[in-house]
Amino acid sequence: MQNAQNTFYITLRNRLVALNPNRTIYLRGITRPGILVESNEFVVAQPPSNVFVMRWIGLHNDPYLSDVLLQMECEIAYMTEGSTGNLGMDRGAMLTQMDAELMSLLQPNTVQKTNYAPAPAVPMETQIFWSEASFQPLKVERDRLSRIATVSVFSYEEPGEQ
Amino acid sequence: MSVDLSVRNASAGPQRAADALLRCLGGRAVLLRLPTNAVSGSDAEQLGTGSPSYEDIPLSPAVFRRLRPKLRDGNTNQYELLISAASVHAQLGLMELASTDQLFAMATGIFVDGELMLIEAAAEAEAFGCPYLYRLILAAPRNQTL
Numbered sequence: 001m002q003n004a005q006n007t008f009y010i011t012l013r014n015r016l017v018a019l020n021p022n023r024t025i026y027l028r029g030i031t032r033p034g035i036l037v038e039s040n041e042f043v044v045a046q047p048p049s050n051v052f053v054m055r056w057i058g059l060h061n062d063p064y065l066s067d068v069l070l071q072m073e074c075e076i077a078y079m080t081e082g083s084t085g086n087l088g089m090d091r092g093a094m095l096t097q098m099d100a101e102l103m104s105l106l107q108p109n110t111v112q113k114t115n116y117a118p119a120p121a122v123p124m125e126t127q128i129f130w131s132e133a134s135f136q137p138l139k140v141e142r143d144r145l146s147r148i149a150t151v152s153v154f155s156y157e158e159p160g161e162q
Numbered sequence: 163m164s165v166d167l168s169v170r171n172a173s174a175g176p177q178r179a180a181d182a183l184l185r186c187l188g189g190r191a192v193l194l195r196l197p198t199n200a201v202s203g204s205d206a207e208q209l210g211t212g213s214p215s216y217e218d219i220p221l222s223p224a225v226f227r228r229l230r231p232k233l234r235d236g237n238t239n240q241y242e243l244l245i246s247a248a249s250v251h252a253q254l255g256l257m258e259l260a261s262t263d264q265l266f267a268m269a270t271g272i273f274v275d276g277e278l279m280l281i282e283a284a285a286e287a288e289a290f291g292c293p294y295l296y297r298l299i300l301a302a303p304r305n306q307t308l
Contacts, residue, residue: 006209013208029199032208040210042197042270045282116205 001070004128004155005056006116008074009037012052015105023101025051049144050094052102053077057150068157076102076133079146088143095145099135102149106133113155128155172292177248180287180294181223184246189223192243193273194253194265218273221249226274229299239302241279243272247286247293262286262296272300279303 013033016023023034025048027041034051047053058073078098082091110129115122133149181189198215206212229240250262259265262284271278279300286293 009209010205027200028197028207028214030202032200032202036208037210040208042214043280045280116209117211119206121205 001059001072001155001157001161003113003115003117003124003161004070004153005037005072005074007111007114007128008130008153009035009054010114010116011111012054012105016052016101019104020101023051047077047079050080050098051078052098052105070155070157072153072155074130074151074153076149076151077146078102078149079144081143081145091143091145095138095147099147102133106130106151113158124161125158126156128153130154170290172290174248176289176292176294177246181246181248184223184225184244184295187225189225189246191220191222192224192226192245193218194221195219195270195273195278196268197270216270219253221245221253223249240282241274241300241302243274243298243300245296245298247295250296251293262293266298272298274300277303 013035016035017033024031025034025036027036027048035054036051037054037056038047039055053076055075055077056072057075058071060071060073062069062071078095080091080094080098082088082094109131110127113124113126113128115124131152131154133151136148136150139146139148195216195218198217200207200214201212204212207214223246225244227242229242250265254260254262254265257265259268266281266284269281271280273279279302281298282301283299285297287295287297
């Protein structure tokens with residue numbers, strides 16, 4: 001399960017670097033791609049803007065299958081106040097850009113599962129795959145626009161995998 | 163409409179007065195916990211398997227008090243921390259940071275009496291354009307039973 005979650009995050013991160021290298025976040029003294037897993041970072045009062053914030057919120061296991069197929073719900077939240085240069089009046093356009101980027105990041109919707117615990121990372125036997133994103137309605141909080149997209153990620157548990 | 167363009171020289175007077183008041187109210191020291199820089203390009207850091215290190219920056223004098231609790235389910239206790247601006251500014255200079263917003267944003271919390279409290283909000287009180295006091299709203303960790 002952890003391998004699938006890590007693989008999904010690293011895949012989206014690497015695709016974001018290729019798609020929009022300017023979407024970055026300055027976090028703990030370094031600049032890195034603008035996507036993070038919320039539970040892997042320090043607790044903050046509110047999520048950062050202009051980056052993708054991933055949360056693993058659901059888990060489902062079908063007991064009628066011969067192999068263990070896990071379905072994990074991943075929530076991807078993103079928000080923006082626009083740019084200060086445009087006095088925030090481009091916040092709608094910036095959110096639309098993030099919508100489009102997320103759709104691009106999720107294609108293709110399958111990738112080789114990888115174990116990132118050892119260094120270098122080790123490719124595993126199976127692949128993970130995921131559904132189309134389900135986009136929730138826009139949420140407006142003063143000058144901040146935000147949206148949450150949900151993706152179901154599927155992964156077969158391999159022998160010995162935790 | 164007129165604009166007041168008169169020159170008002172900032173002085174350390176308000177800061178000294180604030181420090182004296184904080185000490186009179188039982189001024190104490192708290193620790194601002196700052197994570198040290200992450201390792202650039204490390205997958206382990208981003209996957210939550212790294213071991214982050216941190217440093218504690220002492221700030222004093224400060225006054226720490228509990229805010230009136232809001233009686234709602236799931237609410238954590240909130241606290242107010244008043245910190246001397248002189249103490250905060252001294253750290254800004256040492257760390258070569260541009261603003262206190264940056265300093266508080268970098269912090270993982272304030273360490274008070276063995277508990278790490280999350281910074282929920284920060285505001286400043288100023289006189290003649292010069293802050294003399296910082297007011298932080300802190301939230302207790304969920305596992306704390308007070």
